[in-house]
Amino acid sequence: MLDEAWTLSPAVALRLEPFGALAYHFGNRKLTFLKRPELVTVVRALGEQPDVRSALVAAGIPDAQHPAYADALAGLARTDMIRPRTSEQEAVA
Amino acid sequence: MTIAPERPPVTAAPRPTGGSLVEQFELGLDAPICLTWELTYACNLECAHCLSSSGRRDPDELTTEQAEAVIDELQRMQVFYVNIGGGEPTIRPDFWHLLQYAVDHQVGVKFSTNGVRLTPERAAFLAGPSCAGYVDVQISLDGATAEVNDYVRGPGSYDMALTALQNLQDAGFTDAKISVVCTRQNIGQLDEFQALADRFGATLRLTRLRPSGRGADVWDELHPLPHQQRELYDWLMAKGDGVLTGDSFFHLAAFGEALPGLNLCGAGRVVCLIDPVGDVYACPFAIHEEFLAGNLLAEGGFKKVWQESDLFTELRSPQTGGACAKCTFYDTCRGGCMAAKFFTGLPLDGPDPECVQGYGEQALAGDRTIPSSSQDHSKAGPTRNQPVMLKLMTRPPTSACAESPLAGFEPALSSGAHDQKGCCS
Ligand code: SF4
Numbered sequence: 171m172l173d174e175a176w177t178l179s180p181a182v183a184l185r186l187e188p189f190g191a192l193a194y195h196f197g198n199r200k201l202t203f204l205k206r207p208e209l210v211t212v213v214r215a216l217g218e219q220p221d222v223r224s225a226l227v228a229a230g231i232p233d234a235q236h237p238a239y240a241d242a243l244a245g246l247a248r249t250d251m252i253r254p255r256t257s258e259q260e261a262v263a
Numbered sequence: 264m265t266i267a268p269e270r271p272p273v274t275a276a277p278r279p280t281g282g283s284l285v286e287q288f289e290l291g292l293d294a295p296i297c298l299t300w301e302l303t304y305a306c307n308l309e310c311a312h313c314l315s316s317s318g319r320r321d322p323d324e325l326t327t328e329q330a331e332a333v334i335d336e337l338q339r340m341q342v343f344y345v346n347i348g349g350g351e352p353t354i355r356p357d358f359w360h361l362l363q364y365a366v367d368h369q370v371g372v373k374f375s376t377n378g379v380r381l382t383p384e385r386a387a388f389l390a391g392p393s394c395a396g397y398v399d400v401q402i403s404l405d406g407a408t409a410e411v412n413d414y415v416r417g418p419g420s421y422d423m424a425l426t427a428l429q430n431l432q433d434a435g436f437t438d439a440k441i442s443v444v445c446t447r448q449n450i451g452q453l454d455e456f457q458a459l460a461d462r463f464g465a466t467l468r469l470t471r472l473r474p475s476g477r478g479a480d481v482w483d484e485l486h487p488l489p490h491q492q493r494e495l496y497d498w499l500m501a502k503g504d505g506v507l508t509g510d511s512f513f514h515l516a517a518f519g520e521a522l523p524g525l526n527l528c529g530a531g532r533v534v535c536l537i538d539p540v541g542d543v544y545a546c547p548f549a550i551h552e553e554f555l556a557g558n559l560l561a562e563g564g565f566k567k568v569w570q571e572s573d574l575f576t577e578l579r580s581p582q583t584g585g586a587c588a589k590c591t592f593y594d595t596c597r598g599g600c601m602a603a604k605f606f607t608g609l610p611l612d613g614p615d616p617e618c619v620q621g622y623g624e625q626a627l628a629g630d631r632t633i634p635s636s637s638q639d640h641s642k643a644g645p646t647r648n649q650p651v652m653l654k655l656m657t658r659p660p661t662s663a664c665a666e667s668p669l670a671g672f673e674p675a676l677s678s679g680a681h682d683q684k685g686c687c688s
């Protein structure tokens with residue numbers, strides 16, 4: 171996953187909260203809690219970076235924690251909170 | 264230019280970071296997760312245990328324009344969905360308009376109804392593209408048979424609910440909810456409720472009876488007996504996987520293993536109630552002046568009440584467990600339901616009246632004063648739809664059924680995806 175391009179699902183809205191954020195999927199109506207502000211930064215950076223690893227680096231996540239973040243992102247992918255970016259969608263940045 | 268506040272604001276201690284999700288939720292959020300909005304106090308029924316003592320419309324109920332403004336504000340605050348109830352919300356003439364307005368403004372709706380207005384046409388509308396899957400329908404049913412249901416909800420109410428479920432199913436509306444308040448009379452029908460849900464392609468939702476509203480008058484007779492609480496717990500453990508509970512049974516955690524979901528009283532922290540006149544209470548089961556935080560028609564609107572009211576600030580400050588702190592189950596039971604304690608006259612920092620360790624019964628046997636209700640919209644005289652139970656009582660009653668806080672898991676960094684279970688509608 172670390173070398174792939176991902177993005178926040180278009181059906182998802184993030185609501186910032188003191189502990190991190192709530193992510194709500196308007197399509198499947200699942201509510202998920204992002205339990206760290208850093209994870210919120212990563213999730214938001216996904217769409218602007220060429221791949222997941224770059225998003226982690228941009229958010230200042232130390233290399234050692236990349237696997238843990240990859241796990242968390244995989245969990246978010248299971249409910250379509252984030253999804254793989256297709257080739258036509260170019261990274262914005 | 265605003266005028267300086269007359270009172271200094273209550274300042275909360277700096278918020279600790281980290282900790283569990285429950286701990287973070289206890290400190291409150293910028294906007295509620297589980298918001299219940301009762302649109303009217305009017306109701307066609309008069310259920311014996313109505314949490315909001317509904318029956319008659321209040322002349323000061325929000326106008327259509329005021330209600331639209333509330334939805335606009337909820338959209339700005341990113342309250343992603345609301346639980347709409349009453350009274351019977353569908354008898355407000357602008358109900359369907361407000362439903363559409365909410366959906367069009369990214370505020371999903373789950374509404375509770377006794378089914379009175381769920382005609383085939385309305386069912387088709389709900390299943391159709393204009394609701395875009397943003398609408399959940401919850402039909403209240405408090406008995407798996409007419410006999411048990413109509414005893415508390417009134418004659419004809421069982422057939423009305425089943426007709427509504429049939430109309431929804433025929434229209435292709437998927438996954439309606441059958442919402443049951445668990446009582447002494449219906450705990451033995453859990454399998455039958457599940458069979459009913461299966462028959463209509465619906466999801467079963469079980470919630471706890473609280474002594475709120477008219478529920479206070481009938482609680483002694485309706486609330487499950489200790490061995491029935493055990494029966495309910497065992498049933499949920501064995502068969503509760505696909506069943507919604509609104510996380511309302513966390514006091515049962517003290518039987519052993521905690522039930523799935525977030526174990527916490529969300530009142531004023533992640534949960535609140537907007538009543539038909541715009542008053543904001545800590546929880547739908549706490550409609551009493553003690554838990555009134557403010558009115559959203561005042562300057563600053565709902566946001567100011569939610570974020571700055573003295574009551575909510577206090578509810579978000581660290582609480583002591585009182586007499587419960589020594590209990591081994593305090594971590595998951597958290598002393599149970601604030602509203603249940605309040606309306607039975609028990610101290611808020613002590614055990615729940617239905618404490619499964621038996622401390623509630625002891626407390627109930629001691630000195631206590633049951634608070635008098637601070638609002639009552641019950642119908643004045645006896646009516647045709649009055650449930651048998653009420654005829655046996657001296658004082659009138661109506662409808663609605665709801666529940667409580669949140670649902671959650673705690674994996675490392677994120678998450679847990681929840682359907683909208685974990686709320687209070
Ligand atoms: S129903 Fe009881 S436990 Fe649930 S939020 Fe309200 S007061 Fe708290």
Ligand code: SF4
Pocket residue numbers: 514517586587590591592593596597598599613614615618619620621622623
């Ligand atoms: S003593 Fe308090 S914490 Fe322990 S089970 Fe009873 S209500 Fe829950």
